[in-house]
Amino acid sequence: MRVDKRWSTRLHARSPAIEHALSPSRGSSGGDATVLWAICFFCGENSPPTFPPPDVEKGHDQISRLITSQSSSPAHEARLQSRHNLVTNTSGLAPGYLQANLLILPSQHARQFHDLCLRNPVSCPLLGITSPGDPHTVRPAACIQHPDFDLRTDFPMYRVYQHGKYLGSRRDLRDVWADDYVGFLIGCSFSFEDALTGAGLQPRHQKTNTIVAMYRTNIPLLPAGIFTNATCIVSMRPYRPEDIERVRDVTRPYLATHGEPVGWGWEAVERLGIRDVHHPDFGQPQVFEEGEVPVFWACGVTPQMAVEAAGDKMEGLVFAHEPGHMLVTDWKAGDLEQLGKGSFD
Amino acid sequence: MRVDKRWSTRLHARSPAIEHALSPSRGSSGGDATVLWAICFFCGENSPPTFPPPDVEKGHDQISRLITSQSSSPAHEARLQSRHNLVTNTSGLAPGYLQANLLILPSQHARQFHDLCLRNPVSCPLLGITSPGDPHTVRPAACIQHPDFDLRTDFPMYRVYQHGKYLGSRRDLRDVWADDYVGFLIGCSFSFEDALTGAGLQPRHQKTNTIVAMYRTNIPLLPAGIFTNATCIVSMRPYRPEDIERVRDVTRPYLATHGEPVGWGWEAVERLGIRDVHHPDFGQPQVFEEGEVPVFWACGVTPQMAVEAAGDKMEGLVFAHEPGHMLVTDWKAGDLEQLGKGSFD
Known part of the structure; x- marks a missing residue:
């Protein structure tokens, strides 16, 4: 398990709009122009703007142990590590367990967002939903099996939107949570x-310990209610052309976590409307090795594009995961492979 | 219930490819250049190439009675009428019952076609599936509740494909059916x-008693196995701009039968890559009345585009419904409205 035992150094510019939109964060440091919104809720300590001093690092080693x-399981451990801000990139974390993207929005928009997921299951496959205002219980129960779960802290990093605009990122959502928020966990x-x-x-990104490359495309997200005019995000992994059919075969059964690729080869770059493979949007x-071509999968960052496109039609703050910073669920690959096949067998 | 009590006058050119590909049809009339492949299995009579004489028409009135x-129900009656070739356009038939598109293909391709449906539920929402070789039993059983059902006769008209090419249309599939065919009923x-x-x-097409206009688009059908590089078909109904939100609201709950529109307004014509609204592909x-604009819904003819795109990758004959000539199922609007909503409630 790859765990970052030091505070992230990611800094976020805080605009007047954020000051206006967000209630004070326990992790913010007042009126600074840049601030790391992070706090360790295990030790109660605010995160510093740079790497912590050695004694803090030693403290986090103790927390980690x-x-x-x-x-009680690798998935539970990964969630606890995320909750205490000891994890950044979750790729490769808790092998065998399914990871989830996130969208949290006011309940008045939940029905139409749910429709959006059902109409676009390749980009937005549903792994679980929380009841309005309850950040601890996910349906179906098999998705998260530990009662200590907290939707507001168990992702390593969150993004905040208002009226379709990205405002900033933060380590937890406890002080911006409202009683009618509904959370959607997406494969x-x-x-x-x-x-x-x-x-x-x-x-490749696992070998190089980087965050997977993600791009905006022209693949339409089929509309549902206020969610219109959005397009899909894809993730990309380089492969040799002769390996692509095997890559398709291996990922095909994972219908509930985007399944097989939506496009492959250099010709797909233009067809999908991707501006520049070497400059991802997220x-x-x-790195492409000799002869490799890009292979594109639908990506769970797509719901954030739906939120952006909805713009002023959405009331209240909306929260999502930071790309690459996922929730490790209790679903295992075996569970969802079968579930995703529907009623055919 | 609108029922055509006379034989259809639709004639189909029969090419050498069809002669080669299809076993002799009981309804064909030998080596004619054009032939109406139709037979009344109630009275055993071959269909004539023109309207039947008055005594035959009188006979069909008796059959209809x-x-x-x-x-035992309006849906059952509609299927029996279709089986005996007394129905053409099924729009408006058996109000309140859900109608289904069709794709029948060899079982070796069924898994990947099933994946295609699950990945593209707006175009290809599944209402039911038959077991390999069994044309009488649909799962789930609520879809078709009468044991006399026959997938090979209970659509008013079928299309025949080989290697992705449309070969011709016929009134039944009894003499081309094989033991490993699997049928998919699509909303x-x-x-x-x-x-x-x-x-x-x-x-509009109900008012004018015409077949709904259908178009090829550039909306990608997300690939599954051999089904790659296909795009979606849409149906179109003209409405006034001020009615569109109400049209969206009324159709939104019908997730299992394409749901709300995928595009609307004249600007959608170009965005969806439709060549000419006034010359539909199917x-x-x-007719557009003053001020009306086109409103487009995903269409269950789309699987036929997937078959065309798969081309030589598909072995054996493939069958589909003739556009506008659907199966009336025993699902009612109330059933599917709830089913299509998934597990949200």
Whole structure:
């Protein structure tokens, strides 16, 4: 398990709009122009703007050991590590467990967002939903099986939107949570990366310890209610052309976590309307080795595009995960492979 | 119930490819250059190439009355009428019952076609599936509740494909059926037309007794296995701009029969890559009244585009419904409205 035992150094510019929109964060440091919105809720300590001093690092080593001893499964351990801000990139974390993207929005928009997911299951496959105002209980119960779960803290990093605009990112949502928020957990392609690795097709970003590259495309997200005029996000992994059919075969069963690719080869770049493969819209650029071509999968960042496109039609703050910073669920690959096949068998 | 009590006059050119590909049809008339492949399996009579003489018409009136007396529901009656070739356009038939599109293909391709449906539920919402080689039993059983059902005869008209090429149309599939064929019943937008009519928004093609206009688009059908590089078909109904939000609201709950529109307004024509609204690719042109704009829904003819795109990758003959000539199922609007909503409630 790859765990970042030091505070992230990611800084976020805080605009007047954020000051206006967000209630004070326990992790903010007042009126600074840049601020790391992070706090360790295990030790109660605010995060510093740079790496912590050695004694803090030692303290987090102790926390990490305590979490390992108290967790009941690799998935539970990953959530506790995320809750205490000890994790950044979740790719490769808790192998065999399915990871989830996130969208949290006021209940008045939940029905239409749910319709959006049902109409666009390749981009937005549903793994679980929370009841309005309850951040601890996910349906179906098999998705998260530990009562200590907290939707507001158990992702490593969150993004905040208002009226379709990205305002900033933060480590937790406890002080901006409202009683009618509904959370949607959406399948993530990290879930099939173990299977790719097992087939000798390890994704490049795992080898290079980077965040997978993600791009805006022209694939329409089929509209539902206020969610109109959005397009899909894709993630990209480089492969040799002769491996693509095997890559498709390995990922095909994972219908509930984006399944097989939506496009492949250099010709797909233009067809999908991707501006520049070497400059992703989210995540980090990936290195292409000799002869490799890009292979694109639908991506769970797509709901954030639906929120952007909805703009002023959405009331209240909306929250999402930071790309690459997922929730590790208690679903296992075996569960969802079967579930995703529907009623055919 | 609108029933055509006379034989259809639709004639189909029969090419050498069809002669080669299809086993002799009981309804064909030998080596004619054009032939109506139709037979009444109630009276055993081959269909003539023109309207039948008065005594045959009188005979079909008797058949129609017999069917009405023996059927147990409007849906059952519609299937019996279709089986005996007394129905053409099924729009408006058996109000309140859901109608289905069809694709039948060899079982070796069934898994990947099933994946295609699950990945593209707006175009290809599944209402039911038959077991390999069994044309009488549909899962789930609620879809078709009468044991006399026959997938090979209960659509008014079928299309035949080989290697992705349309070969011709015929009234039944009994003599081309093979033991490993699997049938997929796919939701049809005719199902929500009763609701539109009930809201004072009756579709134009019902008023004019024409077949709804259908178009090829650039909306990608997300790939599954051999089914790659296909795009979606849409159906179109003209409405006034001020009615569109109400049209969206009325059709939104029908997730399992294409749901709300995928595009609307004249600007959508270019965005969806439709060549000419006044020259549909399937069905019949629709009249626009002053100020009306086109409203587009995903269409269950889309699977036929997937078959065309798969081309030589598909072994054996493939069958589909003739556009506008659907199966009336035993699902009712109330059933599917709830089913289509998934597990949210």
